[in-house]
Amino acid sequence: MKMLIASINIILVLSSIQCQNQSKNGYIEKNVNVNAQQTKIEKIELTEQTRGFHTVITFTPKSKTSVFNGEEKQSPMSSSDWERISQRAAAIDLSKVSTLEAPTSGRHSDQAMISTLIITSNGTTYTSANFDSGNPPKELKPLYDEFQRKQ
Template sequence: MKAIAIVLFTLLMGKGCSGNGAELALAKLTYTAQSRGVNKVITIQNQDISVESGRGKDATVTVSTISEGDWNDLVRQFDKIELEKMETYADPSQERFHDGAAIANLTVEYNGKVYRSKDFDHGNPPKELKALVDKIFSLISEK
């Protein structure tokens, strides 16, 4: 009887820990894009999304709640990311080196750790992050 209980417990725990869906609810995602003319910070935490555009006194901040359907889509995209490997994802272009694109990156804070991607061109994330970044931008009115 103990063996059955242990096997059942192990299966339930394994199923509950698969994917990052539960982690996304406890994580904080921050997408930043910066250049001389661009300053955008998108923060997702607890099913809320905050968008800061501009600098100093000209900065605007909007906060809204992510719908259940969009949240579920975001969770699916987040599940595909291997947090420990984020910093190794290759940037597909280097337009930011000559002011051809703003410098962007994605940071995930979870469980006391910070996972950060390499810098990449705003609008052209690493292929492993593309679906997640595209979903993030679909949640805000301007791109």
């Protein structure tokens, strides 16, 4: 009888340990999926404007579209270029992008074009505060520089 009770206790202990491990693994898998969803970048757009000049450059996984004073040009986007650009965007804390401060203020007196970055992720659009063209907030600089290389 003592052997039977000891055997049942061992079985119960082992089964509870196995259940805990399954629960932990399930939690880890859910976290990985949530993180992958959080960094899904759908579209990135850079607008730059001043009096008489307006340009919009839009990158999506499939194409690059440039609009200069109303004249539109579209070209295909390579998967490696999109991967590099979307990684730069995913590295930014999108919830704070609208509060990032520009290091200079030349746009207030037409010394520089007014620039804005717009990032769409998981159906939500995040718009940066305005900054001087060529001089974005430091948090946006890697993404902005990638845009400049792809123009």
